[in-house]
Amino acid sequence: MLSYFRNCAVCASIALAGTALAAQELEPWGTAGGWDVLIDPTLGDGCLIQAEYSDGSLVRIGFDRNAGSGYITAFNDAWGSIDEGAIYPILFDLDGDEYEGEAEGIYLYDVPGADIYFDNPDFLFDIAAKYTMTLYNSEGLVMQIDLGGTMVGLEAALECQDEMG
Numbered sequence: 001m002l003s004y005f006r007n008c009a010v011c012a013s014i015a016l017a018g019t020a021l022a023a024q025e026l027e028p029w030g031t032a033g034g035w036d037v038l039i040d041p042t043l044g045d046g047c048l049i050q051a052e053y054s055d056g057s058l059v060r061i062g063f064d065r066n067a068g069s070g071y072i073t074a075f076n077d078a079w080g081s082i083d084e085g086a087i088y089p090i091l092f093d094l095d096g097d098e099y100e101g102e103a104e105g106i107y108l109y110d111v112p113g114a115d116i117y118f119d120n121p122d123f124l125f126d127i128a129a130k131y132t133m134t135l136y137n138s139e140g141l142v143m144q145i146d147l148g149g150t151m152v153g154l155e156a157a158l159e160c161q162d163e164m165g
Helices: 002-007 015-022 122-128 150-164
Strands: 027-032 035-040 046-052 058-064 069-075 087-094 097-108 111-118 132-137 140-146
Touching: 027 150, 035 150, 046 150, 058 111, 058 122, 058 150, 069 122, 087 111, 087 122, 122 150
Parallel strands: none
Antiparallel strands: 027 035, 035 046, 046 058, 058 069, 069 111, 087 097, 087 132, 097 111, 132 140
16 A cells, blocks of 8 residues: 555655745635535645644645645644745555555644645545545654545545636
8 A cells, every 4th residue: 555655756846835824815716525525726626625633733635736746735723833845754544544655844824734645636536535634753643634524525626627728
């Protein structure tokens, strides 16, 4: 399983995306599966889903039409200091399947976050088919979220993409 994640070429061309994320204004499109569906004009009108979790995490899963990539971005004020632009090794655990990758440190309105890109957007649907996503860095557990409703949310994001042309 680890090789599949590595083949997704995590962090391909994320430096520009992280910078754009910090200054973005998202446009509402709808809701689905407990997620807000939004459009990001800075990512080529790429559609995304966004949800807030009880641990304070804000999670976005979407499509960057400029880079032809999929991504997961998460922010949480409790994460403390993250170096913007720094690359961090991470480990995803999806219902017991583990995947290694890299995340770029970013900030959104002074809230620290991590940006994880995939050159294979289909990997996002593999994530959506799971129940729990746990993210680890070199210091241990970063976050654990329930993925319930994610498949419905991503299907709506695809409808949104169809509308965007």
